[in-house]
Amino acid sequence: xxxxxxxxxxxxxxxxxxxxxxxxIPDARINDYALYDETGDFHRLSTYNDSKAIVLxxxxxxxxxxxxxxxxxxxxxxxxxxxxxTFFMINxxxxxxxxxxxxxxxxxxxxxxxxxxxxxxxADKLDITITAEAIILDPTSRNIIFRxxxxxxxxxxxxxxxxxxxxxxxxxxxxxxxxxxxxKQEVARGCRVTRRNTIEKDTLTFTKDIxxxxxxxxxxxxxxxxxxxxxxxxxxxxxxxxAMIEQVMLSKRMPPWKADPTIGSFSNTFGLAExxxxxxxxxxxDGMNYGEGNDPLKALKPQEALIPETTLVPDTTIVLxxxxxxxxxxxxxxxxxxxLNLPEGKWLAGVTIVPGNPKVVHHATLASSSKPQLVVDxxxxxxxxxxxxxxxxxxxxxxxxxxxxxxYIDKDxxxxxxxxxxxxxxxxxxxxxxxxxxxxxxxxxQYYSLGVFSENFEIQPxxxxxxAVAQDKITEDVYVHSIFPHMHFRxxxxxxxxxKPDGExxxxxxxxxxxxxxxxxxxxxxxxxxxxxxxxxxxxxxxNSFQNPLNPDPSKEVTFGYQSSDEMFMGLVNYTxxxx
Numbered sequence: 001x002x003x004x005x006x007x008x009x010x011x012x013x014x015x016x017x018x019x020x021x022x023x024x025i026p027d028a029r030i031n032d033y034a035l036y037d038e039t040g041d042f043h044r045l046s047t048y049n050d051s052k053a054i055v056l057x058x059x060x061x062x063x064x065x066x067x068x069x070x071x072x073x074x075x076x077x078x079x080x081x082x083x084x085x086t087f088f089m090i091n092x093x094x095x096x097x098x099x100x101x102x103x104x105x106x107x108x109x110x111x112x113x114x115x116x117x118x119x120x121x122x123a124d125k126l127d128i129t130i131t132a133e134a135i136i137l138d139p140t141s142r143n144i145i146f147r148x149x150x151x152x153x154x155x156x157x158x159x160x161x162x163x164x165x166x167x168x169x170x171x172x173x174x175x176x177x178x179x180x181x182x183x184k185q186e187v188a189r190g191c192r193v194t195r196r197n198t199i200e201k202d203t204l205t206f207t208k209d210i211x212x213x214x215x216x217x218x219x220x221x222x223x224x225x226x227x228x229x230x231x232x233x234x235x236x237x238x239x240x241x242x243a244m245i246e247q248v249m250l251s252k253r254m255p256p257w258k259a260d261p262t263i264g265s266f267s268n269t270f271g272l273a274e275x276x277x278x279x280x281x282x283x284x285x286d287g288m289n290y291g292e293g294n295d296p297l298k299a300l301k302p303q304e305a306l307i308p309e310t311t312l313v314p315d316t317t318i319v320l321x322x323x324x325x326x327x328x329x330x331x332x333x334x335x336x337x338x339x340l341n342l343p344e345g346k347w348l349a350g351v352t353i354v355p356g357n358p359k360v361v362h363h364a365t366l367a368s369s370s371k372p373q374l375v376v377d378x379x380x381x382x383x384x385x386x387x388x389x390x391x392x393x394x395x396x397x398x399x400x401x402x403x404x405x406x407x408y409i410d411k412d413x414x415x416x417x418x419x420x421x422x423x424x425x426x427x428x429x430x431x432x433x434x435x436x437x438x439x440x441x442x443x444x445x446q447y448y449s450l451g452v453f454s455e456n457f458e459i460q461p462x463x464x465x466x467x468a469v470a471q472d473k474i475t476e477d478v479y480v481h482s483i484f485p486h487m488h489f490r491x492x493x494x495x496x497x498x499x500k501p502d503g504e505x506x507x508x509x510x511x512x513x514x515x516x517x518x519x520x521x522x523x524x525x526x527x528x529x530x531x532x533x534x535x536x537x538x539x540x541x542x543x544n545s546f547q548n549p550l551n552p553d554p555s556k557e558v559t560f561g562y563q564s565s566d567e568m569f570m571g572l573v574n575y576t577x578x579x580x
Contacts, residue, residue, distance in 0.1 A: 021462070021555075022050070022462045022545065022546055022554070023546070024546045025049050025050055025140060025546060025547075026140065027046055027049045027140045028140075028141075029046050029251070029549075030141070030142070030247065031045075031125070031137075031141060031142035031143065031250075032044060032045060032046045032142065032247070032250065032251040033045050033121075033122050033125065033142065033250055033251065034250070034251045034252040034253075034513070035090070035115040035116055035117055035122065035252075036098070036115075036116050036260070036512070037088075037113035037114055037115055037116065038098055038101040038102040038105050038113065038114045038116060039102065039113070040098075040260050040262065040263070040495075040510055040512060041113065041493070041512050042252075042260075042493065042512035042513040043088070043113065043115060044251060044252070044513070045137070045142055046142075046251075046547070046549075047543075047547045047548070048086045048139060048547070049139045049140045049547060050139070050545075050546070050547060051084055051085060051086040051139045052083060052084035052085050052139070052175055052176070053085055053086075053136050053137065053138065053139055053145065053172075053175055054085075054086050054088070054136070054137040054138075054139055054142070055080075055085055055086065055087045055088070055134060055135070055136050055137075055168075055172075056088050056089070056090045056115070056126075056134070056135045056136075056137065057073055057087070057088070057089045057090070057112075057132075057133075057134050057135075057150075058089070058090055058091075058092070058128055058130065058131045058132060058133045058134075058135070058190065058193070059089040059090065059091045059101075059104075059110075059114055059131060060091060060093045060096065060131040060190075060191050060193065061091070061093065061095075061096045061100055061101060061104045062104075062191075063131045063132065063190060063191035064191075065131065065132045065154050065156075065189055065190050065191065066131050066132050066190065066191070067108055068154055068159060069132050069150055069153075069154055070108060070109075070110070072150050072151060072153060072163070073150055074111050076150065076168055076169060076172070077111060077112060079169075080169075080172050083172070083176060085172060085175075086139075087112045088112055088113055088114070088115050089110065089112055089113070089114040089115065090114070090115040090117055090122065090128070090135075091114050091115070091116055091117060092117040092120050092122065092123035092128045092193055093131075093193060093194075094118070094119075094120065094194060094196060096116075097118070098116050098118075098262065101114050101116060118274055119196070119274040119275060119277065119278040120195060120196050120197075120278070121249070121250060121277065121278060121281055122250075123193065123195060124195075124197060124281075124285075125250070126144065128193055129192065129193055129195065130188055130189075130190040130191065130192055130193060131190035131191045131193060132149060132150070132154070132188065132189060132190030132191070133147060133148065133149060133185070133188045133190055134146070134147065134148060134149065134150055134167075134168045134171075135147045136168075136171055136172075136175070136181065145175075145180070145181060146168075146171040146181040146182075146183050147183050147184075147185045147188075148167045148168070148171075148183050148184030148185050148187065148188055149167055149168070149184065149187060149188045149189060149190075150163075150166075150167065150168045151163035151165055151166045151167055151168070151169075152164060152165040152167075152187065154189055155189050156189060167184045167187075170182070171183075196278070197282075200282070203286075203289060204279055204282060204283040204286065204289065205283075205289045205290060205291025205292070206235050206238070206283070206288065206289065206290045206291050206295075207290065207291035207292060207293050207294075207295070207296060208291050208292075209279055209283065209291075210238070210279070210280065210283050211235075211295070211296035211297055212296070213272070213276050213279065213280060214232050214238070214297065215296065215297070215300060216270070217255050217270050217271075217272050217276070218232060218254070218255060219232050219297070219300065220270060221255075221393055225358055225359070226358060226359070226393075227358055227359055227361075227362065227393035227422070229424075232297055233297055233298065234295050234297050234298050235290055235295050235297065237297075238288075238297070239288055242284045242288060243284075245280060245284065246280075246281050246284050246285075249277050249280055249281050250281065252277075252513065255270055255271065255272050256515065256517070256518035257269060257270050257271035257272070257520070258511045258512075258513050258514060258515060258518055258520070259271065259509055259510065259511055259520075259522055260509075260510040260511070260512055261273075263507045263508075263509060263510045264507070264508065264509050264522065264524065265524065265525040265526070266522045266523055266524060266525060267523050267524065267525045268395060268396070268520075268521075268522070268523045309352065309396060309397060309398050310350065310352060310398040310400050310437070312349070312350065312400070312437045313437075314352070314435035314436060314437055315436055315437055315438045316340075316435070316436040316438075317433055317434070317435050317436075318338055318340075318415075318433065318434040318436070319431065319433050320336050320338070320417065320431060320432045320433065320434070321336060321431075322429055322430070322431050323419070323421065323429065323430045323431075323432075324427065324428075324429055325357075325360045325421045325423060325424075325427065325428040325429070325430060326423060326427060327423060327424070327425055327426050327427050328423045328425060329423060330552055330564070330565075331420070331421045331422070331423070332563045332564055332565060333418050333419065333420055333562070333563060333564055334418070334419045334421060335416055335417070335418050335419075336416070336417050336419075337414055337415070337416050338414065338415040338416070338417065338434070339412075339414055340409070340411070340412075340413055340414070340415065341411070341412070342409070342410075342411040342412075342413070343411060344411050345408060345409065345410050345411050346408075346409055346411075346438045346439075347406040347407070347408055347409075347438060347439040347441075347442055347443055348388070348401075348406055348407045348408070348409050348436060348437070348438060348439075349400065349401060349406050349437040349438060349439045349443070350389075350398060350399055350400035350401055350437045351366060351388060351389045351398070351399050351434060351435060351436055351437065352397050352398040352399075352434070352435040352437075353366060353389060353391040353397055353417070353432065353433075353434055354397055354432065354433040354434070354435065355391075355397075355430060355432050356429075356430045356431035356432055356433070357428055357429060357430040357431075358393075359424055359428070360421050360422055360423070360424060360428045360430055361391075361393075361419060361420075361421060361422075361430060361432065362392070362393055362420045362421065362422045362517060363390065363391060363392035363393065363419075363420050363519050364390070364391050364417055364418065364419040364420070364432070365387060365389070365390045365417070365418045366387070366388045366389045366390075366415060366416070366417050366418075366434065367384075367386055367387045367388055367415070367416050367418070368386050368388055368407075368409060368413055368414070368415055368416075369382065369386075369413055369414040369415075369416070370386055370408075370409060370410060370413055372385035372386040372448075372449075373446075373448065374448075374450065375448070375450065375474045375475050375476040375478060375575075375577065376450065376472045376473060376474060376475060377473070377475060378472070381451055381453060384451035384453055384570060384572075385449060385450060385451050386449060387449045387451070387484075387572055388407060388415070388449075390484055390519070390520075390521045392518070392519055392520050392521070393518075395520060395521070399521075400437070401443075401447040402447075402481050402527070402576075403444070403445060403479075403481075403527075403576060404443050404444045404445065405443055405444065405445040405446060405447040405576050406439050406442075406443040406445075406446065406447060407446065407447050407448075408446065415434075417432065417434065419432065420564065422517070445576045445577070445580050446576065446577070446580060447481075447574065447575075447576060448574070448575055448576065448577070449572055449573070449574050449575075450472060450474075450536075450572070450573045450574075450575065451570045451571075451572050451573075452470045452471065452472045452496065452536050452537070452538045452570065452571040452572075452573060453470050453568075453569065453570040453571075454468055454469060454470035454538075454569045454570075455559075455560035455568075455569075456468075457542070457559070457560070457567070457569065458557065458558075458559055459490060459542045459544045459557065459558040459559070459567060460544065460557055461544065461554060461555050461556060461557055462544060462545050462546070462554050462555070463542075463543075463544045463545065464543050464544070464545045464547065465492075465541050465542075465543065466541065466542040466543075466544065467539070467540070467541055468538075468539070468540045468541070468542065468569040469537065469538070469539050469540075470537070470538040470569060470570065470571065471535060471536065471537045471538070472535070472536050473533065473534070473535045473536075474530060474532065474533070474534050474535075474536065475532060475533075476532055476577050476578070477529070477530070477531050477532050477577070477578035477579070478529075478530050478575040478576065478577055478578060479527035479528065479529055479530075479575060479576050479577075479578060480498075480508070480524065480527060480528040480530060480573055480574070480575050481523065481524060481527050481574050481575060481576065482521050482522060482523040482524060482574045483496060483508055483509050483521070483522050483524075483571065483572065483573055483574070484519070484520075484521045484522070484571070484572035484574070485509065485511045485514065485519075485538070485540075485570075485571050485572075486519060486568055486569075486570045486571070486572060487514055487516065487540065487542070487567065487568060487569055487570075488516055488564045488565075488566065488567045488568055489516045489548075489550045489551055489552055489564060489565070489567075490542040490543055490544050490548060490550075490551055490558060490567055491514040491515075491516060491540065491542060491543075491567070491569075492514055492540070492541040492542060492543040492548065493510075493511060493512045493513070493514050493540055493541050494510075494511050494514055494538060494539070494540035494569075494571065495507070495509070495510040495511070495512070495538070495539050495540070496508045496509050496510075496536065496537070496538045496539075496571040496573075497536070497537050497539075498528075498530050498534050498535070498536050498537075499534065499535045499537070500530070500531055500533075500534050501531060501532075501533035501534065506528065506530075508528065508536075508571075508573075509522055509571075514540070515550070516550055516564070517550070521574075527576075529578070530575075536571070536573060538569070538570070538571035540569060542558070542567060542569075544556075544558060552565060553565075
């Protein structure tokens with residue numbers, strides 16, 4: 001008997017030690033739809049490809065059948081979520097805006113996120129015409145494998161106590177048994193969804209409608225010498241890439257402006273309005289009509305397409321050492337330290353970071369060795385609280401400090417340039433230059449940076465959702481001019497808020513679809529005043545799973561570190577002090 005107990009104990013020990021290890025799931029990432037939910041969180045469906053299936057329940061504000069079906073739907077969610085199914089609602093009503101959906105969620109206590117298909121791109125792909133319909137998608141192809149009502153309990157202006165048919169439950173059970181579910185679309189009851197394609201009567205053309213969108217939002221990278229792999233040179237090139245353009249429109253991978261469009265007003269935005277995203281997809285699906293006149297992209301000269309740079313003449317130009325970039329692979333940050341050896345201390349008015357090879361320089365940051373001066377009661381963090389400039393693909397190379405402000409640099413100061421290089425398929429070289437612009441006299445204000453920063457996190461292997469929080473309380477009234485959320489490969493999302501002493505909370509920025517490859521400084525249209533005593537909080541999530549396509553190694557435990565294979569969590573706030 002004793003041997004039996006020992007044997008059983010060893011078996012249990014083995015089972016606990018031999019926990020199933022996740023594996024990469026083949027996924028072509030086609031039909032990879034992406035939407036914000038009612039809270040502003042971002043959902044790209046390929047990140048749920050480890051589900052048994054993805055279940056969408058079509059919701060519409062004010063629809064009585066949806067409201068009455070909620071109890072049935074929530075019971076199904078509670079019964080099947082633990083079996084590996086992922087559940088969402090989806091709202092494709094053109095009249096329902098995000099705030100109104102959030103109110104409906106609160107009033108009727110929804111238990112799953114509502115995806116907001118505000119311009120009906122997903123409604124077009126899934127042919128959504130009625131609410132209260134359930135749609136089951138294959139988790140890797142996102143093809144429809146079932147559609148129909150939850151059950152037969154509800155009908156127009158009437159309902160039963162209990163259903164006699166349980167269509168969605170039957171479908172989910174069939175999937176668990178590796179059987180094909182049977183659709184029941186013909187018996188769906190709900191409120192009709194008015195589709196935009198039934199009321200859109202205009203004919204979109206390349207010359208009138210599409211070329212201006214591409215010029216304003218895409219050509220900045222898709223140009224000869226730009227970081228994009230191909231150039232938008234003419235109509236024929238756009239037609240040739242149209243299938244790919246449609247794919248990145250539906251997945252919201254492009255253009256890479258990652259800030260939630262409902263939070264903040266930024267002067268350097270190149271984000272694409274959803275109505276323009278719909279125009280592009282609709283034009284492609286309607287046959288790509290050329291229109292009349294000359295090709296606007298052919299007439300576009302390179303210097304007109306690139307971001308306007310400062311007209312200031314540099315006082316000093318630094319030529320950095322040559323960097324050799326391999327043909328392929330992940331590249332850790334490269335660092336170069338620069339001794340200025342100035343005859344005396346200077347007030348810096350701005351900098352321009354000029355990559356010698358823009359195709360390989362994805363982004364770069366410039367910091368100084370000077371001791372930071374802070375408006376917080378904590379020790380300064382060198383290289384974090386004294387960042388000078390950031391340059392990223394598709395944005396201006398110049399950082400000119402606002403409102404006649406500047407940064408003081410000692411004569412013996414050391415600068416450090418940190419560069420993230422990307423590969424092109426062949427070995428490349430880069431020699432970056434840095435232009436420095438000095439004030440002739442002391443400026444009216446000093447320009448500062450504050451890193452709201454945390455290193456208190458441990459990201460476990462394969463963990464999808466590791467939270468991180470950083471916080472600072474400011475001791476002076478300040479104007480915030482720009483903000484820079486920063487994480488590495490496992491970064492998933494970050495939101496930065498400011499709570500004033502009176503309790504008012506300001507959303508400074510939300511980046512719910514954080515992407516290491518597209519780290520931008522977001523410059524406010526107007527500076528934001530934060531009074532003394534304001535608490536700035538950054539909250540975010542790391543994703544160390546296979547469902548994060550940027551993750552270099554999900555099996556690795558990750559902690560704080562400066563290399564891209566490590567992790568960082570920082571919201572950099574650039575500010576001036578009021579009345580200084």
